[in-house]
Every structure is written in C-alpha cells, then in structure tokens.
Amino acid sequence: MQSSFTHPDRAASSVLRSLTAIGFQVELPVAATCVLLDTFDARLHRAGLRLEYRGGEVGELVLAGPAGTPTAYLAWAKELPRFGSDFPIGPFGQRVASLSEERALIPGLAFTTHTRVASQRDRRGKVVVSVLLHERPSVDDAEAELPSWVAEVVGVVGHDTERAEAFDRLARLGLVPTNGTVADVVARAMGSSLEGHTSVPTIALDAQQDALSAYRAVLLNLVSTVRVNLPGTLANTDPEFLHELRVAVRRTRSVLSQGRGVLPEDVRLHFATAFGQLGTLTGPARDLDVYVMGWDLMVAPLRLPDPRVLVRVRGEIERRRRAAHAILSVELGGEACRQTLEDWSGWLAGTEGVQPKPKPIGPWMARRIAKAHARVVAHGRAITPASPPEALHDLRKDAKKLRYLLECFGGLLPRKGRKAFVGQLKVLQDNLGEHQDAEVQLAELRMLAHDLHARASVDTDALLAMGRLSDLLDRRRREQRELFVERFASYDTNANAIMLTTMLDALEQR
Amino acid sequence: MKVAATYSIKGGVGKTSTAVNLAFEAAREGARVLVWDLDPQGAATFLFRVRPKVRGGSRRMVGARGELASNIRGSNLSPVHVVPADFSLRHLDLHLKKRARPSRRLADLLAPVQDLYDIALLDCPPSISLASESVFGAAEALLVPVVPATLATRTLTQLVDFLDDQEDAPSVLPILSMVDRRRRLHKELAESLAADWPELLTTAIPAAAVIERMGLERAPVGISAPSSPATRAYRALWAEVSARLWA
Ligand SMILES: Nc1ncnc2c1ncn2[C@@H]1O[C@H](COP(=O)(O)OP(=O)(O)OP(=O)(O)O)[C@@H](O)[C@H]1O
Numbered sequence A: 001m002q003s004s005f006t007h008p009d010r011a012a013s014s015v016l017r018s019l020t021a022i023g024f025q026v027e028l029p030v031a032a033t034c035v036l037l038d039t040f041d042a043r044l045h046r047a048g049l050r051l052e053y054r055g056g057e058v059g060e061l062v063l064a065g066p067a068g069t070p071t072a073y074l075a076w077a078k079e080l081p082r083f084g085s086d087f088p089i090g091p092f093g094q095r096v097a098s099l100s101e102e103r104a105l106i107p108g109l110a111f112t113t114h115t116r117v118a119s120q121r122d123r124r125g126k127v128v129v130s131v132l133l134h135e136r137p138s139v140d141d142a143e144a145e146l147p148s149w150v151a152e153v154v155g156v157v158g159h160d161t162e163r164a165e166a167f168d169r170l171a172r173l174g175l176v177p178t179n180g181t182v183a184d185v186v187a188r189a190m191g192s193s194l195e196g197h198t199s200v201p202t203i204a205l206d207a208q209q210d211a212l213s214a215y216r217a218v219l220l221n222l223v224s225t226v227r228v229n230l231p232g233t234l235a236n237t238d239p240e241f242l243h244e245l246r247v248a249v250r251r252t253r254s255v256l257s258q259g260r261g262v263l264p265e266d267v268r269l270h271f272a273t274a275f276g277q278l279g280t281l282t283g284p285a286r287d288l289d290v291y292v293m294g295w296d297l298m299v300a301p302l303r304l305p306d307p308r309v310l311v312r313v314r315g316e317i318e319r320r321r322r323a324a325h326a327i328l329s330v331e332l333g334g335e336a337c338r339q340t341l342e343d344w345s346g347w348l349a350g351t352e353g354v355q356p357k358p359k360p361i362g363p364w365m366a367r368r369i370a371k372a373h374a375r376v377v378a379h380g381r382a383i384t385p386a387s388p389p390e391a392l393h394d395l396r397k398d399a400k401k402l403r404y405l406l407e408c409f410g411g412l413l414p415r416k417g418r419k420a421f422v423g424q425l426k427v428l429q430d431n432l433g434e435h436q437d438a439e440v441q442l443a444e445l446r447m448l449a450h451d452l453h454a455r456a457s458v459d460t461d462a463l464l465a466m467g468r469l470s471d472l473l474d475r476r477r478r479e480q481r482e483l484f485v486e487r488f489a490s491y492d493t494n495a496n497a498i499m500l501t502t503m504l505d506a507l508e509q510r
Numbered sequence B: 001m002k003v004a005a006t007y008s009i010k011g012g013v014g015k016t017s018t019a020v021n022l023a024f025e026a027a028r029e030g031a032r033v034l035v036w037d038l039d040p041q042g043a044a045t046f047l048f049r050v051r052p053k054v055r056g057g058s059r060r061m062v063g064a065r066g067e068l069a070s071n072i073r074g075s076n077l078s079p080v081h082v083v084p085a086d087f088s089l090r091h092l093d094l095h096l097k098k099r100a101r102p103s104r105r106l107a108d109l110l111a112p113v114q115d116l117y118d119i120a121l122l123d124c125p126p127s128i129s130l131a132s133e134s135v136f137g138a139a140e141a142l143l144v145p146v147v148p149a150t151l152a153t154r155t156l157t158q159l160v161d162f163l164d165d166q167e168d169a170p171s172v173l174p175i176l177s178m179v180d181r182r183r184r185l186h187k188e189l190a191e192s193l194a195a196d197w198p199e200l201l202t203t204a205i206p207a208a209a210v211i212e213r214m215g216l217e218r219a220p221v222g223i224s225a226p227s228s229p230a231t232r233a234y235r236a237l238w239a240e241v242s243a244r245l246w247a
C-alpha cells in the first residue's frame, strides 16, 4: 500500500509546514537506529510480519503485521534476540518463535534516521493520524544513495478519513508517493531484498530442451544452494544451514548418479566422488544436531522424577556436537572444498561436453523416474517380517532417489499431479526415516553409555535412565517396522501407479 | 487470543481502573490488546479518549449481522484497540435475549478477531445479568477486584456459587483493590481474605491518588505516573495474570 512520500528536491520542512497548517503538532526529532530481523529464509516476511529493533532513547522490538492490524512493541535493552527462546514468556515471543522455530533471527537491513512525529488529535486529545518524518536516513555503506527524507503516514484504526485527508494533503504538495514504510524505501534504494533464501530444488524446465542443458540448470541451482548455505554452516548460525546444505549435496549426488549418458563420464565420476566426500563430512554434525534438537521430545516419555539425571548425558552429546561442528568448520572451510565448489560451478556454467546428437530431457527423464519407481516397488515388495533392517535402509535410499528426481526435475511435470504423487511417497519416506532415526539414535546411545561407563563419569541413575531410553527407542523402531507393511501398501497401489504413468506418458509423447 | 474480563457484582471497586491499566501493561510486554467496554457508562472508553459510539447501537452489534470489526478504534497506545461503549448498551440484555444462545454471543463476536489480538479485556458493568453470562461464556478468567471492607466478599461468594452451576465457567481471580496498608482494618481484612481465598492474586492494588486522577489525565498510570507504587502494582498484577494465561 502507498503510505509514504519522498521528494528528490523538496525540503522536509515543506512537509512540516503543510502539516502544521492543518493542525498537526510536531515533536522534536529523535535519532533512531532500525535493524530488521528475520530468519535466513524470511519466515516472518513470508508470514506477512516484520520484526524490527528500534534503538533510540529506549530500545524496543516492533512486530508489525499488514496495514490495519495492531503492531506489538516490546521494550528491549539486551543484545538482539537470536532464537525464540531469547524472548520472555508471552505472546510476542510466542508469535516469533512459532514461525522462526529452529532458525536464528539474523540482523538484516540496518539504518539510522532522525525521526520526528507529527500528529493530529481530535477534540478528545486522541491521535487520529500521524506522519513520521524520517530525515537523513543512512546506512553503513557509503555508496548507497538514499532519499534525504521519507514521510510515513500512519493511520489509526477507525479513522480512515483522517488518514486519507493527510495523505491527499501531502500528495497535493507534489510529493512522490511510494509503497511501504521507511524500511521498505531504504531496502529498495539499497537493492536489498527482504524475501530471504529458500532452497527450492525445482526449476522451470522444458521437455524438449536437451538433456545436458537441463542437468546443468538443475545442478547449478543445487550448487548455488550449497554455496549460500555455506557461511551459515561454517558459523553454525542455526542447524538449518547445515541441513539445507546437506540436502543439496545429496540431491547433487543423486542427480549425478542418474546422469550417466548425459554428463561426460569423467566429469560425472570426479564430482560424484567429491560430493560423496562432502556428504560424509557433514554426516556426524547433522546426526548430533538432530539428536540434540529431538532430545526433549525423546526423553519426555521417560517421565523422569528428576530431569537432572540425564544432564550429564545431554551435556556429553552437546559436547560431541560442538566438536563435530568444529571439525566440520575446518574441513568445509578449507581450500579443497572451496576449489570443488568453484570448479563445479565453473563447469556447470560452461558449455563443455555437448554431444553431437543431443537428446531431449522429457523422454529421458520419464524413463529414469519410471525405473526409480519400479525399483522402490520391487524392493518394497520383497521385504518380509524376516528381512534384516538393512533392507529397509536400502529401500529408504531408493525412495530418496525417486523423490529427488521428482523434485529436481519436477519442472517437467504438472505441478498438481507431482505434488499429489510426492505426497504419497512422503508418507512412506516418513516411516522409513523414523525407523532409521530410531536406529541411529539407539546405536549412538549405546556407544555413549559404553563410553561414559568406561570413563566412570555417570552414576547408576543415569545409566538406568539411558537403559529406559534405549528401550524406548527400540520400541519406536519396532513400531515403525510394524507400520511399514501398511505404509508401503498404501504407496504401492494401482491408483498411484496410474497417476505416475499418466504424467510420464505425457512427457514421452511431447 | 486470550479473553479476560474485569468483573464484579459490586460497583465502584476498581474494575475499569484495572482493565485500563492492565491493558497498558500488557501492551508494554508485547501484547496486542483489545479492550471491549461493555458498560453503558463508558468509563474505559472515556479513559482511552475514544468517542463513545457503537455503530447502530448495541442492537445492531449483537444482532444477527453484528460484528466487532467496524466498532474497533485505535487509542493513544498503539497496540491497544478499543471497542467503545455508548448508552445503547443499557439495553444489551434485551438484545441478547433475542439470540438463540445469548451466553455464546460475545464469544462469537470475538471469534473473527482472535488472530489480530493476543488478549481481549472485557470491562463489565456492575451487575449480574444475561450480559454477564455472555461474558462468562467468552472469558477464561474473571479478574474480580475486592475492596477491603466487611461484607465485601459476600458478592464474591455469590459469584462463585453462581459459576459453580455453569459448564466451562471461567476461573475467578480475586484482586485486592484500593488497599491502604496503613489502616489496621485493611490489613486484617486482606489477611483474612487471603486465608479464605487461595485463588487471590498476591498483588494488591493500593489506594492511590494517581489512580483517582486517571479521570483527569485520561491515561493509564503507567503514563501519567510511571514510577509510582500504583504502576508497580499493576505491573506485578499483569505479571501474575499473564503467567496464568500463558502458562
Ligand atoms: N486503587 C485505587 N485508589 C484510589 N482510587 C481508586 C482506585 N481504584 C479505583 N479508584 C477510583 O474509584 C472509582 C471507581 O473506580 P473504577 O471506575 O475503576 O471502578 P469500577 O468497578 O469500574 O466502577 P463501576 O462499577 O462504576 O464500573 C474511580 O473514581 C477511581 O478513580
């Protein structure tokens, strides 16, 4: 909505004069800093909210929704909040935390202004409209060209007329109306986006386009996801950076493994190895992240009479997690990794490897997806109650491969049908994933118990609690195993097969 | 959105003062607050400097096509919005009686704005009526100011007895109001009240000139007298209330 004004030549004083002429009272200017906070993937922004820290005489956090909805304010004298848990208990923190979840709030756009409030009151002394005149907005970046002032019209609920009058008055002065608040104006002038970064693997593709160019586009998108998540992973800003990076690495590996005959074989094998190493490198830290994040939920059913019993154990897991991240930062931050990513991006952006007779991606990918699905079905059907757990792990990998193809090359398929099919696949994957998680955690816990016991650094109570915990994990694993039959049956249906074949046939024919 | 009401069968005990000052404290702690003035006298409306006008009167507001949104007004505290009262609210019972489920009507009116606010504070007139029952149907907590006077707890007992027969009744949180610690009688009454009513909130609101002056200042004491004992008391009271609501 248009709610602000500015002008390249006109002085701010002309705004004030015009407002005082219609009875606005103007306060003294106050120097203020403003810092926008959001998660890396802009969860607040995408929910229509904006969180700002405003520092002046007193600091406060401001949580604003769409125009017309009430804004919340929270006095803030500490360092900027990073996680939902940094807020005091109450609605403000709850609203932020329910959106940000495990992601850190990262300070984004920051600027200072000298701001005056001009307001019009009714005969009861109630403010019915205000204009915030922000003079000399400035950012650290000396290059940035910002307007010398921005006037923001702020309405009051139930007083639309007064707001409209003030707006018209400023418009009639010949000022330039613009969208949003001063922060929006500054962001636009800086060319900075508030949209954040989301790691979407699906990109637009054309079934007729040659397969190599399609692979290149898909892989380029994936490597850029790896690269944007790298700094946050190295700094361990929040666990999602590593997670997104890992997923992009896994997708890359999966696409590479499905690229025989399209990508030059030497390139394919070289980078398959390099990304394989990257994947292995990131495993331990992620496993421990998952462990720590799921800890409270995991131990809750134990209903420990004294939660301190497991403090030691938890502390040990935390310690291992920190150690794993420290190792990860060194390795991922090293020259080898940098070189791999650079070489790979370079190769993908180039034109090398084009074949004399290019094949269209549509039919090629249709066959690959059909095969991947057939593999899931065949392996799933072969699983019996007597099969070893490894059979489920392998199936989990098959399902992942299929999922990655459907996502990375999803641009070839109709959106609705793809989403529906992936939804079905996801139900099966969740079951396989939980089975696997329980198993990994069980193994980890046993090792931990063993280590702690050997070092005599836990007491009997803790060992007993760990024993109960491992029973719990074991039960969860068995439950998922029993659920598998049903979950697989609901994936392996005629309807599902037809849904997929219909989509793939369309690709073959085009 | 949580819903709480300042309520008492007895008049002049500090309901409106509590509602207005808690609204300020809630806003200060980061809440988005809707104050709904249900008293035809419109004292809360006056204190928030809002024009006392219900669009189409209370008949329209609680009628079949009634709604709150068009009646919501901003105040000088930007996170606090107000649904003002006017004299038409004296017939609120009459109009509620025409509804199929009068005791649900206020809750139904609040439902569409529940995502916009964190807390709604309903300021009630001193009575027990159909409108009160509708308040009980909407609120999860009743903040009941009790003045330290002999017989003052009689109305509290009446209220609790009445709610005992109701399904889904709100919890009753009595608050000591207008307490003068220097007076022996007040001290004694406060102690016996605490003994008889375990739900009694530990914060007592002192008898204070700054609270009396709110009618002149037309602002919460947090603004007119930010470091007064009265402001501290309302702050502590809000901490207690919010701990219960958001526990
Ligand atoms: N703690 C206090 N100290 C001094 N005066 C107070 C205090 N609380 C309320 N008052 C004064 O007592 C009078 C009644 O207070 P208030 O309007 O808050 O009560 P009420 O219960 O809402 O009244 P009503 O039943 O008429 O709605 C007002 O003049 C108010 O200023």
Ligand SMILES: [Mg+2]
Binding pocket: B015, B016, B017, B039, B043, B123, B124, B125
């Ligand atoms: Mg009152």
